[in-house]
Amino acid sequence: MNLQAIETAIRAFLQCRDGQDLVFPRPGEAEVDETWLTKFAYFGPLVSEFNDSLDAGFEQENFTLDKKIVDLRNAFAHGRLFTDFEKFPARLWKFGTKNSNGKILVEFSELLTPEWLLKNHNFAAREYGKVLRCFKRRKYKGLR
DSSP states (O other), X not given: OHHHHHHHHHHHHXXXXXXXXXXXXXXXXXXXXXXXXXXXXXXXXXXXXXXXXXXXXXHHHHHOOOTHHHHHHHHHXXXXXXXXXXXXXXXXXXXXXXXXXXXXXXXXXXXXOHHHXXXXXHHHHXXXXXXXXXXXXXXXXXXX
16 A cells, blocks of 8 residues: 555655646546646656655755665566465565566565565655655645
8 A cells, every 4th residue: 555655645746846736537537637646657767756856955865765665566566476375475576578598587576474564564654754754844735
């Protein structure tokens, strides 16, 4: 949930940064204008755009997002969850593209133990908090 929320918060931040209102489409609308909230954008470039938007000094020191959040989010969004047991822990794999040897790169492989899940839940919550605190510091409206 925090991984999905952080993307929305970054998009809202960028929308406000550009002086646009935070307006979501109404249910049932078939077409909408392109905004930071609606346009197709990969998560990694969104994180970079957010980090590049931070003012030097306090904002960069306190709100810069750790790029590891991209790997974590992408693993959950695009990875494969597998267990050969009937219960957890499962392993989360994310595969990349084919290399010059014709082999697929393994980009992510983690055993989802309770400790690992808690550690990464807390990490994602901290990164999400950075976006919210910067949003509030700039007095942008629309996120809680």
